[in-house]
Amino acid sequence: MTAGTRSEHYPVGIAGVSLGEIERRVGPDEAPPLPPNAQLRTVGQSAPRVNGRAKVTGQARFTVDVTLPGMLHARFLRSPYPHARILSLDAGPAERHPGVRAVHLIDHPIGRAREIAGPGPAEPAGRRVLYVGDPIAAVAAVTPQEAQAALDLIQVVYQPLPFVIDLEDARKADAPRVFERAVHSESFGGPAPQLAQHGNVHGPDLSASRGDAAAGLNAAEVLVEGEFRTQVQTHCCLEPHALVADWRDEGLTVYISTQFTAGIRAELAEAFGLPLSRVRVRVDAVGGAFGSKSRVGQYVLSAVELSRRAHAPVRLALERHEEQIDSGNRPSTVQRIRLGARRDGTLTGVSIDAYGTAGVALGAGVGNFAQSIYECAHFALAQSDVFIHAGPGAPMRAPGNVPGAFAYEQIIDELAERLGMDPLALRERIDPSSVRREERRVGAERIGWSRRRPPASDPGTLKHGLGMAQSHWPALIQSNSACEVRILRDGSVEVRSSVQDIGTGVGTVLAQVVAEELGLAPDQIAVRIGDTRFAAGPPSYGSRTSASITPPARNAAYRVLRQLIENAAPSLGAAPEALAARDGRICTADGRRGLSFREAAALLRTDEISAVASRSDNYGGFGHRMGDAAIARQGLGGVQFAEVAVDTHTGRVLIERVVAVHDCGRPLNPRQIESQVHGGILQGISYALYEERILDAHTGHMLNPNLEQYKILRSRETPAIEVHVLEHYRGESATDAYGIAEPSIIATAPAVANAVYNAIGVRMRALPMNPAAILAALGRVPQQNGPP
């Protein structure tokens, strides 16, 4: 027993299925256990979004709406070549152009793989640009038009160099090299052991392997194998990457569309040699991010630098084509999988050989999906990055696991078919998760799984199919997360944190959690977030926001309430321990003695009282710690079922219905969770059927850098979606809440692919499954693919 801790009993299990209790040792300042949602007033209810009205009436302020007096406008000069050396660059005419206030030449752009310093091949002078759209210079002028005009005056002499944009070509020994030296192996996940690099191939990373996969495969009674390919997907945020940088003598303020205000502050403080106290980062509404607004990119550095030089605020918002080319993307993959099993389905060995490209960046892995989801002692994963002359990849909603699940959940279905087992029955055998077991049960019932027929059962042109797939995602926590709750003398309450709401509704759940603790309604809580002047909150990536910020919010509310109660207790003639907050009152358990919350606040001796709490460790500990972040002992599940119809004469796949069953710990706001699951499914369908970055082999240009030829799901492609969220209690924090953003997209593409297979009897091993791909798979395309 640790000194100062106390023992408490927490609900654990799935409500309505397996609800029980677990004893935990918790810190002395932890709020007491929260009972299951059925016993709560506010948490677990679908409170309306705190900024919902502002958003639907156009009042919400996005970064692109920010204007400051004297603000300048910045634009980028970008490389028209996929690979070239800059022999000379004259920015003089641009600097002298009327209206221009600053020019910034970019020598060492960030946001891509970093070459290791030290001896290497001698290179001629002059920066090499590495992709079409590689930023070369930025200009700030009094209007966007003047900035654009000045860009046209910058005289650049390029020496075009050989380039490679095809993934297979890039792997060849004689391919033009993107990097002349080895690059650091750090990727989205932070530092990694240094990997080998031959030509453009960086890797393989073998670190996820365990056991002896070759022996496991040899021991198999049944072997299935396949090669799967996934395309490059772009983030397509409706609000572009944008900021207004305001550099002043007293400090730097940056208004930015971001997923991590505190992280941007730390990165800018380091980059510009400023103390943290003199950098302020602010954001109100964010119009989509999906991983691409996690960090400081070159566009951020350039805008701040221009502001520093011009002594004026600088606005920079990327154009749509810049978004598509240079704001990140989901890397492509090629995955060769061999799967061995016994006749009862037990996996004996798995071998995955994967490579893909994140352009000039690293990060084309297949995540931790296959290595984590099913039991198999003998598992080999070799994954490599291949550099090409294309814009850098970036984390995108469940990086790695989305392409990883597309391949793995299909090969599992192939195994089921080979074994003559139902896909659900096979998963019953190999999936150790009891949560997903319940999710399969609920989902199968809701989709009507018993209606599922053998592949290609429909006699006509239009063929229907049912399919399912599972999700796995680590439950992440930012342990470096703090939140403040203040009670003011008039009874008003503020919750304050630098955490940002990227559209998922964290502001609303903060209000709910605080309101629950204080016995108030959510609309009585003022939500102050998205500003580093407040307590430093977590990032909004890795599906970690709710898990990281709601426990400290509740603990802060609990602690400030203790102060309020202690102050009011004497005038009520009650011991503080006998008083609680309920229904807008501070009162005894029997309700006889009490005050309104407002009256209690009026008794304060100062204008306000406050408590700040930071994220305690999970009760029972973390599974793994990584600096400011940690992983819970148990992951997040999810199972999705898709019902599709395939028009075998036109190749169109129509998604008729999706049933999604998910868990995210204690659901705080069901409607918001449902909304986020809808988003994951729609983005997943869009990835499965429509989206693809298309590069021109002859010029290296992206041919569809827009939202017209880059096909994306819209309203008429939206199927009926049914979401069921389990109440899954884990007894791990003051709120026991987890995230849903990433779990909700992982299973979609493979569920659709498995349903397409069930419809047409042909397995779609590449994305997107568009008409050209479906018709080719059906053997209906003449010439190139044989007779119709």
Added chain:
Amino acid sequence: MKQFDWMTPDDVAHAARAATATVATAMLSRSGQPTTDAAVLKAGGIDLLDLMKEDLLSPHRLINLLSIPGLDRIEPQGGGLRIGPTVTLAQLAAHEAVRARFRALADAAGASASPQIRHLATLGGNLLQRPRCWYFRSHAHHCARKGGDTCFAFAGENQYHAIFGHRGCAIVHPSTCATALVAFGGALEITGPTGARREVSLEAFFRLPETDLQRENDLLPGEIVTAIRIPAHPHTTRSIHLKQGETDSFDWPIAEVAVALDLADGVCRRASVVLGAAAPVPHRAVQAEAALAGRAINEALLRTAARAALEGAAPLSRNAYKLPIFEALVRRAMRAAMEA
């Protein structure tokens, strides 16, 4: 986008005299930089805005046809229709006479673009819009249609390109309404700067690249489309338009078909079958029309006609998948027309 002047003419003659170029001629250059001294006509401005935002077109003056009264009417004329050039696609899609007698045109208009765009886009502009080929729309590709030397689609990404008539340039004609209008034997009334009018059938109006590589039609600078005419058709005519995109919302077709069948007692007296997104012009499938004319319609004939519609198709490296889609659409359109 560069700055430009804005002109609101009082009448057609005024507008025609002010126009110095068509959009096609204003985009043409040897250097790859568009001319900056052109005055061009603007109706809905949808395609114009796209081109100007991409700096593919930099006119110094826009002449707004929407300020001219009387160009936005749909009127009966000789048993057919006379449609003003600034009638919007939304009006066309909802118009009772169009829906009742020229359903393929109402379908085509209603299947174009998005609801927002259909409420601004005009029929005239829809017929005259420039192709969507991504090489043509790319500033970095000075293609043959813009005055360069190369069609990049032949050796490049041609999945959305033509399967017929692509000698020298592989665009597909972008107008969905044109596909339907050609099926009805539609014609244009064109007024020149002197006020003189000429009438030209749509089929003759649109140009294959082998005839003219740089213009999709024979409109001359200073000419204005002042009406779109549809001739009378027997009351026994049934028409349908089907569009197939990769998505249903706000997408360009990868294949579309308009058919107009004059049917009596199960016999097809006359058939029009026109393929869109198939060729640099709306493509009349004359073999299919011939296969149908005078014959009793049955499922076998529909299959024969659908196959005939694709005779002579020459798919490029990545667009052979369009063939089975067209074949299916032709069959379905004919079947639907019989049931309409």
